[in-house]
Amino acid sequence: MRFLCTLLALAFAGTVVAATPREVVQQAVQAIAPNAKVDEAQESTVPGFYEAIVGSQFIYVSKDGRYVLDGSAFDVANKVDLTQESRAKVRRLALAKIGPDKRIVFAPKAPVATRHTVTVFTDIDCPFCRRFHQQIAQYNAKGIAVDYLFYPLSIHPGADKKAQAVWCSKDRVEAFTEAMSGKDPGTATCPNPVNELASLAQSLGINATPTILGPDGKQIPGQIAMSPDMLAAELDRQSAAATAKN
Structure with a gap:
C-alpha cells in the first residue's frame, strides 16, 4: 500500500510539472467557473504564481492550481503595481496591431x-x-x-x-x-x-x-x-x- 501511494504521488507530481501555465490555470478556473475562458497565461513576477487573463480580468493562480487570486498584485519594496504593468504590456501589444x-x-x-x-x-x-x-x-x-x-x-x-x-x-x-x-x-x-x-x-x-x-x-x-x-x-x-x- 505504501509503495502504491508513493507511485501515485510520483505520477501526480510528474503531471503537475509537465502541465503548462495555461493548463494549470484552465483547470483551476474551471473548478470555480466552468464556462470561463482563459485568454492568456504565463509566469508571474509574484513567486509561485502564474498570471492570466480571463475575460478582461487579470487573475493569479498558484502553480499547484490550489489558489486563485482576483485583484492587483503590488511590489511593496519597489512601489510598483505589478498587475498594471502586465495590463499595460497587453494593451501596448494589442494597440500595435x-x-x-x-x-x-x-x-x-x-x-x-x-x-x-x-x-x-x-x-x-x-x-x-x-x-x-x-x-x-x-x-x-x-x-x-x-x-x-x-x-x-x-x-x-x-x-x-x-x-x-x-x-x-x-x-x-x-x-x-x-x-x-x-x-x-x-x-x-x-x-x-x-x-x-x-x-x-x-x-x-x-x-x-x-x-x-x-x-x-x-x-x-x-x-x-x-x-x-x-x-x-x-x-x-x-x-x-x-x-x-x-
Whole structure:
C-alpha cells in the first residue's frame, strides 16, 4: 500500500510539472467557473504564481492550481503595481496591431514636431470626451499627437451610429470635431471598425471614456490627461524614465 501511494504521488507530481501555465490555470478556473475562458497565461513576477487573463480580468493562480487570486498584485519594496504593468504590456501589444486605417488622428502640424503620441478611447456622447477634444489644439501645440479609437458606450444610445457616420464622412477629422461640438453627424454608413474597436476596449478591461493610454500602454489618470500642461509633463517624465531604464 505504501509503495502504491508513493507511485501515485510520483505520477501526480510528474503531471503537475509537465502541465503548462495555461493548463494549470484552465483547470483551476474551471473548478470555480466552468464556462470561463482563459485568454492568456504565463509566469508571474509574484513567486509561485502564474498570471492570466480571463475575460478582461487579470487573475493569479498558484502553480499547484490550489489558489486563485482576483485583484492587483503590488511590489511593496519597489512601489510598483505589478498587475498594471502586465495590463499595460497587453494593451501596448494589442494597440500595435491597430493600424492608422482604424484611427482618427490629430497630430501636430509644422513647425511643431510630434514628441509624444497617446491613444484615446472615445465616445461622441461622452461629456468628458468632448471636453478633452475642445483642447486638441493645445495638446498638438505641445507636441502631443492624439490617436482616437471609437468606443461608444451602451449608456449612450445611438452613439455607435454617430461614430459610424463620422467614420463614413468625406473628412473624418472635420466630422469628428463637429460631432464633438454637438453637431449631428448624420446617418452615413459604410464598412467601419467601430464594433471591432469597442470589442477590443472591452477585452482590454477598458470600461469608461475617455481612456487615455500612453505609448507604454499605461492608462494616464483623467486629472492629468485633461490638462495639456500636465499631460505633456507626465509624458516627458515617462519618456525620461523609460530612457533611464534602458
